[in-house]
Amino acid sequence: MYLSFSQKRKILKSFMELSEQVDKYGRTSYKFEGSNERRKTVACEFSYTGNGYVYGANLPDYANMADERGWVSVRDFSSTQLIDIVSKAINSISNYPREVTPQKSAPEQETEFTGFEHRIIRNLIGYKLYELKEKWFWEKQCKGFKSGLYFYQLDTASIPYPFSPNEVFYIGKAVNLPERLRHHFTVDNRKRLVDDERSLEWFYQNYYLSKNYSFNIRLFSLAKSEIDKYELLCIGMFIIKFGAAPLCNSIISREKFKTLYQNISEVDKNTVTKIIEFIT
Incomplete structure (x- = not known):
């Protein structure tokens, strides 16, 4: 990993x-x-x-x-x-070469957390556009991953969020990760989601701005029943840590996040913390 x-x-x-x-x-x-x-x-x-x-x-x-x-x-x-x-x-480069080892810190006590698998699909602009529109391509990239969360991250640039820069520019969830990600690169599917050409032009220009950069997609495999909860938790924790939300389809206020966070189990808290650690 x-x-x-x-x-x-x-x-x-x-x-x-x-x-x-x-x-x-x-x-x-x-x-x-x-x-x-x-x-x-x-x-x-x-x-x-x-x-x-x-x-x-x-x-x-x-x-x-x-x-x-x-x-x-x-x-x-x-x-x-x-x-x-x-x-x-x-x-x-030392005058006195010796065995160098990192200083060991006291072992941290960890609460058992909900298991998830993690994968990175690297350098999306390195693929041909026709590949990104194909079902077989995403089934291959997401093999073993059905439902879960995904994070789009710039590879060679960062976004100046209010509290600290970060490369994440999109957080999403999917019951079917391969199909959802394929739709992101299929403009025909997007046309059905907007009412007029002006809306499509705005969406296309802003969403596909990332095509000017190298970027990766991080996948986190989660149970279908958990993705709604974890998406909101990740967005809320991102806002708390960086001061603003990236592009996302769901919205959560600071107050709603605090209420949600207070009422979840230690297992859930540990899981969402570990997910955020991967992107920060």
Whole structure:
């Protein structure tokens, strides 16, 4: 399973040797001040999209994965892999190489939560438009996922929400995820949802603005009976955390969210918290 931004950040911040810096877009970088080289940055450009790079040009185990600048994308790394490459990157520029391990924090006590599966469909603009309109394409991408929530996220840009930038620009739910996502790219289906050409033009221009960017879709598989509740909870928690809602078909006020949140079980609270962690 992919690590969320918060999970990667927690791992990187656990290295006592590294200091964190956050840029105006919310991306984080990590410097090793004890470097014996002019270059002090060990890891950079970690963001909500999943992007993140560790300098690996001098690392035999990772040099073949490095780009022309020497950076290794750790986007899909597991926690073990991320710890390994960061440890080796620190040692490669240290005057006193040693076994570097992240500082262990006290184990957190977790409440059992409703299980869900998570998947990322990456770089949608990399596919042909005719593919995005085909039923077989979405059935393949969503294999094993029937009902659940989905989040559209920009890949190379972020949206300046009032409290903090974030890449999410759409939150939705679906009883049938493959069919629902296919409809997003089938304009003919959209024509039946609006009354006139002016409405269609506004919807098309705003909704499909994302086609000018690289973007991903995050899927969360949930029981059909739970998707309405979790959609409202995710939208409400997003508003609380970022100050405004992204595009979405459902609306929930802060007051309604607080009431709903107070009346759900600890299992539900833990589940929606974990979903939000994946996108933040």
